[in-house]
Amino acid sequence: MSARFTDTLREAARDDWQAASGHRFVTELGAGTIAPRVMARYLVQDHRFLDAFLALLGAAMAGTDRFEARLRLARFAGAVAGEENTYFERAFATLGVTSETRRTAPDSDATAGFQAIMREAAATRSYAAALCVLTVAEWLYLDWASKAPKPLPTSFVHAEWITLHDNPDFREFVAFLRGELDRVGPAEAALCQFFFGRAVALERRFFDAAYEGDGAAEIGR
Numbered sequence: 001m002s003a004r005f006t007d008t009l010r011e012a013a014r015d016d017w018q019a020a021s022g023h024r025f026v027t028e029l030g031a032g033t034i035a036p037r038v039m040a041r042y043l044v045q046d047h048r049f050l051d052a053f054l055a056l057l058g059a060a061m062a063g064t065d066r067f068e069a070r071l072r073l074a075r076f077a078g079a080v081a082g083e084e085n086t087y088f089e090r091a092f093a094t095l096g097v098t099s100e101t102r103r104t105a106p107d108s109d110a111t112a113g114f115q116a117i118m119r120e121a122a123a124t125r126s127y128a129a130a131l132c133v134l135t136v137a138e139w140l141y142l143d144w145a146s147k148a149p150k151p152l153p154t155s156f157v158h159a160e161w162i163t164l165h166d167n168p169d170f171r172e173f174v175a176f177l178r179g180e181l182d183r184v185g186p187a188e189a190a191l192c193q194f195f196f197g198r199a200v201a202l203e204r205r206f207f208d209a210a211y212e213g214d215g216a217a218e219i220g221r
């Protein structure tokens with residue numbers, strides 16, 4: 001039995017994948033022990049990630065060769081723009097993150113790296129390249145979220161960040177992305193390896209960044 005294309009991509013990025021999905025951030029989130037300033041710093045950066053992510057979804061939507069795929073991507077974009085975005089607003093209010101902080105906190109290197117790779121993937125006009133970055137982002141989050149200990153932590157700030165990435169619709173969307181990448185990726189295998197591997201490394205750095213910046217970038221308490 002030959003391995004799926006997406007399994008091959010993940011295997012090639014194995015070290016960074018495991019470091020990200022087993023990151024301290026994930027462990028502390030699942031236990032509900034994460035420091036509020038770490039969670040706040042992460043969410044401020046992730047809200048910016050979401051902006052670039054939506055733009056990349058748009059590129060995939062434009063680039064796909066199938067109507068069914070365009071519909072699926074569009075439905076997901078609706079969920080991200082809707083319920084996921086309101087989570088951020090409620091979490092910022094609960095954590096006491098002001099609009100001033102959200103506006104003025106500098107981009108972390110990982111955030112800037114994600115914005116750059118997403119723009120780069122969109123600029124290739126390759127559906128496969130866009131799919132690689134989207135697949136890493138969603139599959140890796142499903143991976144750690146589905147392993148979170150039960151019962152979930154009591155604060156919605158923690159619990160909802162887990163359930164947003166571990167629910168039947170999200171699971172089905174990851175299966176869709178993988179199926180699409182298995183279908184169109186092999187024709188552009190080298191390009192896919194290039195984007196997939198860098199995106200996994202950025203996921204790891206993105207979690208690292210939540211624990212850095214106890215200086216000028218410090219927010220919260």
Ligand SMILES: Cc1ncc(CO)c(N)n1
Nearest residue numbers: 046049137138141203206
């Ligand atoms: C950095 C990052 N990767 C993946 C996801 C899942 O969409 C997210 N919200 N943030």
